[in-house]
Amino acid sequence: MHIPFLDLKAQYQSIKEEIQSALAEVIAQTAFAGGPFVARFEQAFAEFCGCREAVGVGSGTEALWMALLALGVGPGDEVITVPNTFIATAEAVSFCGAKPVFVDIDERTYNLDPNKLEDFLKKQDKGTKVKETGESWRPVSRSSGAGRLKAIVPVHLYGQPADMDPILELAEKYGLAVIEDACQAHGAEYKGRRAGSMGAAGCFSFYPGKNLGAYGEAGAVTSNNPELAGWIRTFRDHGQPKRYYHDRVGWNGRMDGFQGAVLGVKLPHLEGWNNQRREKADLYRRYLGEMEEILLPAEAEYARHIYHIYPIRVKNRDEVIQALTEKGVNCGIHYPLPIHLQKAYAFLGHKAGDFPTAETVASELISLPMYPELTEEQIVYVAECLKEAVVP
Numbered sequence: 002m003h004i005p006f007l008d009l010k011a012q013y014q015s016i017k018e019e020i021q022s023a024l025a026e027v028i029a030q031t032a033f034a035g036g037p038f039v040a041r042f043e044q045a046f047a048e049f050c051g052c053r054e055a056v057g058v059g060s061g062t063e064a065l066w067m068a069l070l071a072l073g074v075g076p077g078d079e080v081i082t083v084p085n086t087f088i089a090t091a092e093a094v095s096f097c098g099a100k101p102v103f104v105d106i107d108e109r110t111y112n113l114d115p116n117k118l119e120d121f122l123k124k125q126d127k128g129t130k131v132k133e134t135g136e137s138w139r140p141v142s143r144s145s146g147a148g149r150l151k152a153i154v155p156v157h158l159y160g161q162p163a164d165m166d167p168i169l170e171l172a173e174k175y176g177l178a179v180i181e182d183a184c185q186a187h188g189a190e191y192k193g194r195r196a197g198s199m200g201a202a203g204c205f206s207f208y209p210g211k212n213l214g215a216y217g218e219a220g221a222v223t224s225n226n227p228e229l230a231g232w233i234r235t236f237r238d239h240g241q242p243k244r245y246y247h248d249r250v251g252w253n254g255r256m257d258g259f260q261g262a263v264l265g266v267k268l269p270h271l272e273g274w275n276n277q278r279r280e281k282a283d284l285y286r287r288y289l290g291e292m293e294e295i296l297l298p299a300e301a302e303y304a305r306h307i308y309h310i311y312p313i314r315v316k317n318r319d320e321v322i323q324a325l326t327e328k329g330v331n332c333g334i335h336y337p338l339p340i341h342l343q344k345a346y347a348f349l350g351h352k353a354g355d356f357p358t359a360e361t362v363a364s365e366l367i368s369l370p371m372y373p374e375l376t377e378e379q380i381v382y383v384a385e386c387l388k389e390a391v392v393p
C-alpha cells in the first residue's frame with residue numbers, strides 16, 4: 002500500500018467541474034489581479050471567520066507582514082511569538098525591521114503557554130515601561146522607541162487555537178497588539194469563536210496544502226477593525242485608494258484573480274472537509290489510543306481542532322519514520338528544528354536549552370497522513386505499521 006502524506010488530486014476530482022467553470026469565468030472577464038472574484042471571496046471568508054473584514058493578499062507570509070506593519074511594528078520593536086512555528090511567522094517580524102522574541106510552548110497543545118508568557122512579561126516590566134496606551138492597534142506611521150515590545154503573535158499550530166483568553170488579557174494589560182497566525186486554522190474555534198476573529202488581526206495562508214488551499218499562492222488578513230483592514234487594502238495596492246493617486250508608499254500584494262475564484266469554489270466545502278479531518282483524527286485515536294509509546298495530539302477543552310496536521314510523538318522518531326517510509330507511508334515533521342536554532346536566526350544568539358519544551362517536542366514529532374479523503378482502511382494500515390515500529 003502507498004499512503005501519501007497529502008492527496009490534493011483526490012479533492013480536485015470531487016470539485017473538478019466547479020473549478021473549471023470558475024477559472025473559465027475569470028478568463029472571460031479578464032479579472033486576473035484582484036477584481037470581483039477576490040472581492041466576493043473576501044466577503045464570504047470574513048463571514049466564515051465571524052469577522053467584519055477579510056483582505057486578500059499574496060500569501061500567508063505577506064498577510065503576517067502587512068498586519069504587523071498596519072499595527073505600527075517597525076525598526077527597534079520586539080514581537081513575541083513561539084519558536085516552534087513555520088519560519089514565516091518570524092520572517093514577517095524581521096521584515097518589519099523588528100526582532101522576534103520567543104516564549105516557550107505548552108507541552109500538550111504545542112501552542113504559546115500563557116503562564117510562560119506572563120512570566121516573560123513580568124520580567125520585562127521591571128526595567129521599563131511596557132504599558133503605553135490602551136489602544137488595540139496603532140497606525141503604521143507611529144514611530145517607535147528602540148527595543149520596545151509591540152505585539153504578540155500566537156500561532157494556532159496544527160489547527161488548534163492557542164489559549165486566547167489569557168493571552169488577550171495579558172496583551173491588554175501590557176498594551177500589546179495581538180495578531181493571530183491562523184495560517185493552519187481555517188475554521189478552528191476557541192470557545193466558539195473562530196480563529197482569526199479574536200486578535201486585532203488574523204493572518205491566513207491559502208498555500209495549496211492548507212485546509213483551504215488555493216491553486217497557487219494566496220493569503221488573507223481578517224479583522225474586526227475597518228480602519229486596519231482599510232489600511233491593508235490600500236497598502237496591498239501600492240497605497241492607492243484611487244488609481245495612480247498614491248497616499249502612501251505601499252506594495253503589490255494583491256490576491257490573484259484565479260486564486261480568488263478557486264477559493265470561492267472551495268470555501269463552501271471547507272466545513273465538511275474539516276469535519277472529515279476530525280473523523281480521521283477519531284479513527285487514529287481508535288486504532289492507536291491504547292499504545293503507551295505513542296503520544297496522540299490532545300484537543301484542549303476550549304478548542305475545536307481542525308487537524309491541519311495530525312502530530313504524534315514517539316521517542317525513537319527517526320527509526321519510526323524510516324520504518325513507515327519502507328512500508329509506503331509518507332510522514333512529515335512539523336518542524337524538525339525550532340526557529341531559535343535555525344542558521345537564519347543565529348544572530349539572535351540563542352542556544353540549545355533556551356526553549357526546552359519546544360526542543361523536546363521537535364525531536365519527537367511525526368506528522369501522520371491527514372486529509373479529508375483518507376480512508377479507514379488506510380488509517381488501519383498506518384496504525385499497524387506504527388505499532389510495529391515503536392519501541393516496546
Ligand SMILES: *Cc1c(COP(=O)(O)O)cnc(C)c1O
Pocket residue numbers: 060061062063086087089090156182184185205206207208219220
Ligand atoms: C503556511 C504558514 C505560513 C506562511 O504562509 P504562506 O502562504 O506559505 O506564505 C505562516 N505561518 C504558518 C504557521 C504557516 O503554517
